[in-house]
Amino acid sequence: MxxxxxxxxxxxxxxxxxxxxxxxxxxxxxxxxxxxxxxxxxxxxxxxxxxxxxxxxxxxxxxxxxxxxxxxxxxxxxxxxxxxxxGFSTVAVEGDGIVCGAAALDATVSEHAAAAGLAGLEFLSGIPGSIGGAVAMNAGAYGSDIKACLDWVEIVTRQGEEMRLVAEDLHLSYRHSQLPPGAIVTRARLRATLGDPHLIAARMAEIRDSRTKTQPVRARTGGSTFANPPGQKAWELIDAAGCRGLTRGGAQVAELHCNFLLNTGGATAADLEGLGEEVRRRVMDATGVSLVWEIKRIGQALPRTEVVA
Structure with a gap:
């Protein structure tokens, strides 16, 4: 080379x-x-x-x-x-668990587990994203999270060293893991248990149905915009602050679930991030709670002026 x-x-x-x-x-x-x-x-x-x-x-x-x-x-x-x-998307059943590459989609991993009669990973079918990101942020939904099932993770450090860490090394907490600075997740093993395939399939169908009814899954959107504050739900605080349906340029707070932002067709990144910051300001004014972004915002902004409606 x-x-x-x-x-x-x-x-x-x-x-x-x-x-x-x-x-x-x-x-x-x-x-x-x-x-x-x-x-x-x-x-x-x-x-x-x-x-x-x-x-x-x-x-x-x-x-x-x-x-x-x-x-x-x-x-x-x-x-x-x-x-x-x-090269990072393989998924393999290994005894009582699944070994999967960081690029494997969460839903794909849950489907492989279900096909093998392994229970405990159904929650992944409700998380849009890939395993690498799920580990990095301890993704969770529908009553479980990565912390509950992670055995080990393989990483490459910023210096190019390949390492395997056990779950305890990551000190997983709500939407957070302590990966070494600059480390990139490449593979992980998720622990599961033998289960009834019919019950596993039914649980996954229940999760898919719930997502379709309560989240704008067919829109240009991301996952939950803000983390739930301790003992509270972000969407309830956003709704109480009158932000449901709020718009900024081509961005909108979803009517169906107001902890989701939408690109209605012509939004810029500045529209979306600016709308999120406006939601944070209004929630703080109305409730005294400071919402914490769950969606990551990266890169350089361009100078622009938006109008909130």
Whole structure:
């Protein structure tokens, strides 16, 4: 492998693919966002490790997954953006668990578990995203989370070292894990138990039905916008502050579930983030509660003036 020559930066050798000025909006569920200076798709964990080991510490590094709970700002992302794709999407049944690549979709993992008669991972069918992101944020829904089922996780550090950590090393808490700074999740093992396939299928159908009825699953949206404050529900606070249906440019607070933001067709990242900040301000004024973003916002903003309606 030879070093990859680009106009502004000589990147380390890579077996995978590199694209300069790659537009990222189409990769996100919101369908907004500017370009990556360099979008890097490693072939596998070893390729990723070699690339990072040789990448200058001065080069900004960002990792994106399924981008289901992500707003990429309109000015794009400087430096290198890593996106794990096909080489990180394997899913395999292993005894009482599932070993899955970081790029495997949560719903796909739950389907493999169900097909093997393994219970305990049905909650993943209700989480839009991939396993790498689920581990990084201890994703959870429908009565369970990653903390309840994670055995171990494999990572590549910013320095290019491949490591395996047990779940306890991550100190998982509500929507949070303590991965080493800059670490990238590449694979994980999720623990399950033998169960009745009919009951597992029924639970997954119940989750899918609940999502369809209560969340705008067919819209350009992300996951829950704000984390639930202790003992409270974010959507109830947003509703109490009169934000249901609130708009800013092409962004809207969903009528069906007001802890979701929507791109109604022509939203920018600034519309979505600005609307979220307006919701936070109104909730604070009305209830005294400071909502914490659950959706990640990354990249550079462009100067723009929006009007809230």
């Amino acid at each position: 030879n070093a990859i020559e680009t106009e502004g930066l000589a990147l380390p050798p890579l077996q995978g693919r590199v694209e300069a000025q790659a537009m990222l909006g189409a990769l996100t569920w919101f369908r907004v966002g500017g370009p990556a200076e360099y979008l890097v798709k490693p072939a596998d964990a070893g390729d990723l490790a070699q690339f990072l080991a040789a990448l200058s510490e001065d080069v900004p590094l960002t990792v994106i997954g399924a981008a289901s709970n992500l707003i990429i700002r309109d000015g794009g992302i400087k430096g290198v953006v890593i996106r794990l794709t096909r």
